[in-house]
Amino acid sequence: MKKHRNFWFFLGALLLMILAVPTVTSQAASGTFKVGMEAGYPPFNWTQNDASNGAVKIQGSSTYANGYDVQMAKKIAMALNKKLVVVKTEWDGLQPALTSGKLDAIIAGMSPTAQRRKAIDFTDTYYRSKLVIVVRKDSKYAKATSLKDFKNAKLTAQLNTYHYTALGQIQGVIKEPAMKDFSAMRVALESGTIDGYISEKPEGISVTSANPNVKMIQFKGTNGFKTNPEDTDLAIGLRKNDPARVKINAELAKISQAERDKLMANAVNEQPQTSGNSENWFLAILKQYGNMLLRGTGVTLLISMVGTIVGFIIGLLVAIIRTIPTAGSRFRRILLKVIDWLLSVYIEVFRGTPMIVQAAVLYYGAAQAFGWNMDRLVAALLIVSINTGAYLSEIMRGGIISVDDGQFEAAHALGMTHLQTMIKIILPQAVRNSLPAVTNEFVINIKDTSVLSIISVSELFFTGSTIAGQNFQFFHTYLVICLIYLILTFTITRILRLVERRLDGPQNYNIMANQDQVSTPTDHN
Amino acid sequence: MTNLLEVTHLEKNFGTHKVLKDINLHVEPGEVLSIIGSSGSGKSTLLRCINLLEQPTSGKIDFHGENVLANSFNVTDYRAKVGMVFQSFNLFNNLNVLQNCTIGQTTVLHRNAAEAKTIALEQLEKVGMAPYVDAKPAQLSGGQKQRVGIARAVSMSPEVLLFDEPTSALDPEMVDDVLDSMRALAHTGLTMILVTHEMAFARDISDHVVFMDQGVIAEEGTANQIFGTPQEERTKTFLKRYLNRV
Numbered sequence: 067m068k069k070h071r072n073f074w075f076f077l078g079a080l081l082l083m084i085l086a087v088p089t090v091t092s093q094a095a096s097g098t099f100k101v102g103m104e105a106g107y108p109p110f111n112w113t114q115n116d117a118s119n120g121a122v123k124i125q126g127s128s129t130y131a132n133g134y135d136v137q138m139a140k141k142i143a144m145a146l147n148k149k150l151v152v153v154k155t156e157w158d159g160l161q162p163a164l165t166s167g168k169l170d171a172i173i174a175g176m177s178p179t180a181q182r183r184k185a186i187d188f189t190d191t192y193y194r195s196k197l198v199i200v201v202r203k204d205s206k207y208a209k210a211t212s213l214k215d216f217k218n219a220k221l222t223a224q225l226n227t228y229h230y231t232a233l234g235q236i237q238g239v240i241k242e243p244a245m246k247d248f249s250a251m252r253v254a255l256e257s258g259t260i261d262g263y264i265s266e267k268p269e270g271i272s273v274t275s276a277n278p279n280v281k282m283i284q285f286k287g288t289n290g291f292k293t294n295p296e297d298t299d300l301a302i303g304l305r306k307n308d309p310a311r312v313k314i315n316a317e318l319a320k321i322s323q324a325e326r327d328k329l330m331a332n333a334v335n336e337q338p339q340t341s342g343n344s345e346n347w348f349l350a351i352l353k354q355y356g357n358m359l360l361r362g363t364g365v366t367l368l369i370s371m372v373g374t375i376v377g378f379i380i381g382l383l384v385a386i387i388r389t390i391p392t393a394g395s396r397f398r399r400i401l402l403k404v405i406d407w408l409l410s411v412y413i414e415v416f417r418g419t420p421m422i423v424q425a426a427v428l429y430y431g432a433a434q435a436f437g438w439n440m441d442r443l444v445a446a447l448l449i450v451s452i453n454t455g456a457y458l459s460e461i462m463r464g465g466i467i468s469v470d471d472g473q474f475e476a477a478h479a480l481g482m483t484h485l486q487t488m489i490k491i492i493l494p495q496a497v498r499n500s501l502p503a504v505t506n507e508f509v510i511n512i513k514d515t516s517v518l519s520i521i522s523v524s525e526l527f528f529t530g531s532t533i534a535g536q537n538f539q540f541f542h543t544y545l546v547i548c549l550i551y552l553i554l555t556f557t558i559t560r561i562l563r564l565v566e567r568r569l570d571g572p573q574n575y576n577i578m579a580n581q582d583q584v585s586t587p588t589d590h591n
Numbered sequence: 592m593t594n595l596l597e598v599t600h601l602e603k604n605f606g607t608h609k610v611l612k613d614i615n616l617h618v619e620p621g622e623v624l625s626i627i628g629s630s631g632s633g634k635s636t637l638l639r640c641i642n643l644l645e646q647p648t649s650g651k652i653d654f655h656g657e658n659v660l661a662n663s664f665n666v667t668d669y670r671a672k673v674g675m676v677f678q679s680f681n682l683f684n685n686l687n688v689l690q691n692c693t694i695g696q697t698t699v700l701h702r703n704a705a706e707a708k709t710i711a712l713e714q715l716e717k718v719g720m721a722p723y724v725d726a727k728p729a730q731l732s733g734g735q736k737q738r739v740g741i742a743r744a745v746s747m748s749p750e751v752l753l754f755d756e757p758t759s760a761l762d763p764e765m766v767d768d769v770l771d772s773m774r775a776l777a778h779t780g781l782t783m784i785l786v787t788h789e790m791a792f793a794r795d796i797s798d799h800v801v802f803m804d805q806g807v808i809a810e811e812g813t814a815n816q817i818f819g820t821p822q823e824e825r826t827k828t829f830l831k832r833y834l835n836r837v
């Protein structure tokens with residue numbers, strides 16, 4: 067179905083080649099069957115808040131996954147006699163997670179393309195689908211019956227999928243840039259920036275049932291898209307040469323087409339609906355998702371705060387080391403040069419690459435190359451800390467250098483060592499001078515932790531995507547998320563400005579001239 | 592009498608620029624030595640070489656007969672005994688007046704906090720700055736800052752105190768307060784080496800005067816010799832320019 071040219075896989079492969087460490091090929095046999103999916107692609111898979119309709123708890127979260135894929139996964143886990151564990155994973159993270167052993171299978175509406183077959187194996191087909199176009203009900207394309215009717219329509223499809231390539235089959239269409247996911251396309255469609263997007267029937271059914279303003283255009287016979295079975299078939303992704311493949315294929319063979327159709331019909335019926343009542347949308351979101359939002363806010367605050375504090379300490383240490391005077395013995399000078407070079411490499415690498423890439427390389431790379439299975443939150447804290455450290459190193463170094471030379475000289479003239487001078491005189495001034503920059507970094511971190519959704523850390527933005535994927539109220543949900551970010555950044559800025567003022571001490575001082583008289587006891591007559 | 596400080600054949604180059612050339616100087620315990628000379632003649636560089644803020648290019652500096660340029664020499668101990676008062680004050684901006692005067696005592700001399708405070712208050716009292724113990728340097732006038740600078744240096748109980756144009760950055764009405772503070776220190780056993788353009792003050796207070804010109808000591812003698820009967824032509828020319836101030 068969705069045919070991503072998997073960037074992260076290549077990155078992982080690159081890392082492997084560099085390190086020349088063999089891939090972790092198989093996981094020790096265990097009692098669990100870890101299945102990866104986005105849990106945000108109804109009716110195949112979605113996230114819900116309770117266990118209704120046979121939903122399965124998502125690993126490391128208090129929410130549940132359900133949908134065609136989940137029901138299929140349950141059958142297979144049962145056939146394998148293992149306990150099903152659903153791991154919510156971003157689309158781009160599925161393949162690296164599988165090859166690195168964090169997953170046992172991908173059941174996520176994935177098509178077995180030749181490209182993917184190079185990296186992983188696939189089972190037989192577990193669902194077959196058809197391409198459709200989703201449009202607004204009130205648009206002139208709502209009555210289209212053939213691809214020819216979409217001349218001059220502004221259409222798009224998901225990035226790196228065969229959907230987008232299929233756009234080429236429509237004569238005279240205006241190809242809009244491909245979009246990251248269906249949420250984005252649904253928002254674009256509703257806001258009118260596009261006239262429609264290419265999708266598949268199940269997604270079309272779910273979006274039309276959730277949103278009364280849109281319509282799915284299906285095509286009969288040769289009026290529609292010509293597709294390749296390799297694209298429309300869905301299969302389960304497995305690690306190369308996984309012995310479980312035979313068993314899974316045997317189980318799939320037992321599930322008839324009628325049973326598959328019934329499963330899909332159920333999934334479409336059970337998928338999350340927008341609440342139809344006319345309650346204030348803002349209160350409705352808060353009431354229904356308040357806890358999730360609170361948790362997401364907490365995770366965002368935790369990551370950005372710990373990241374900023376640890377990053378500040380790293381930055382301070384690096385800056386202290388890099389400002390050690392290069393005097394003294396030859397050995398000492400060379401040692402300092404080497405350390406200085408290493409530190410500047412650290413700074414260049416982390417300032418010169420996007421945090422989203424760093425997170426993916428660390429999280430998936432560590433697992434793939436060393437079999438080092440890191441907790442997502444730990445990986446997030448690590449990345450934000452190291453990244454912040456790189457930025458603050460240069461800021462703190464600037465802070466140290468900008469302290470007047472006279473301060474160093476006066477301290478040295480008193481007989482203080484370099485270390486004493488730094489600790490007692492220079493650093494307090496450098497830290498004070500760099501506080502506005504640290505505040506700024508904190509605010510940036512609050513916003514930038516959103517990129518950690520790449521490793522599925524359930525921070526605020528990820529939570530927002532999850533909620534929007536459930537209630538289809540994209541604009542409203544992201545507006546709430548936006549508001550929370552604003553409140554966070556605004557409050558933090560104010561608090562740290564107060565701290566700065568505290569550090570500066572009182573604006574006035576008391577003249578102590580009459581100290582004696584003040585302390586004289588009053589007469590007792 | 593043994594020399595407290597003895598400078599022999601001192602040279603200092605900044606790159607190819609020879610700033611100090613064959614400087615020889617004897618400083619006796621308790622004396623007040625003034626170094627005069629026109630701007631750029633190397634006076635500050637000489638002072639900075641003496642307390643090792645600059646590394647001399649060649650030559651020798653002995654303190655109590657011990658070579659301070661030797662690798663084994665304990666520089667921080669030495670600096671604690673040789674205090675310095677700067678033209679631009681250089682008070683620690685992050686500390687208040689009292690802390691400025693105690694920080695060296697506690698970190699370098701390892702005096703306890705109470706003792707350091709007593710000594711600091713005593714010295715601040717002498718320069719008339721005791722009422723301002725809580726003030727931060729940014730809240731003081733130039734003259735007040737420099738008096739704190741003196742109290743800070745004296746609180747370390749140094750043997751030698753170096754002054755590099757301590758009044759040059761001050762408004763004229765503040766100069767006298769600072770000079771008074773310095774006068775109070777002279778001939779109390781503390782050895783003072785001062786670079787100054789206050790010729791009247793130098794003549795009154797100095798036991799020993801050195802006139803520097805273009806990196807060399809051009810003339811040296813008692814205050815009366817240098818100010819009263821200068822021998823060298825360049826000394827006379829220089830002093831003539833300051834005559835109206837004398």
Ligand SMILES: Nc1ncnc2c1ncn2[C@@H]1O[C@H](COP(=O)(O)OP(=O)(O)O)[C@@H](O)[C@H]1O
Nearest residue numbers: 605608610628629630631632633634635636637
């Ligand atoms: N750090 C330095 N680097 C290069 N040249 C310097 C440095 N410090 C002083 N000089 C030069 O040395 C000469 C003497 O300076 P200085 O000792 O400050 O003179 P004075 O205190 O008598 O005015 C001047 O020509 C000055 O430019």
Ligand SMILES: [Mg+2]
Nearest residue numbers: 634635636756
């Ligand atoms: Mg000077």
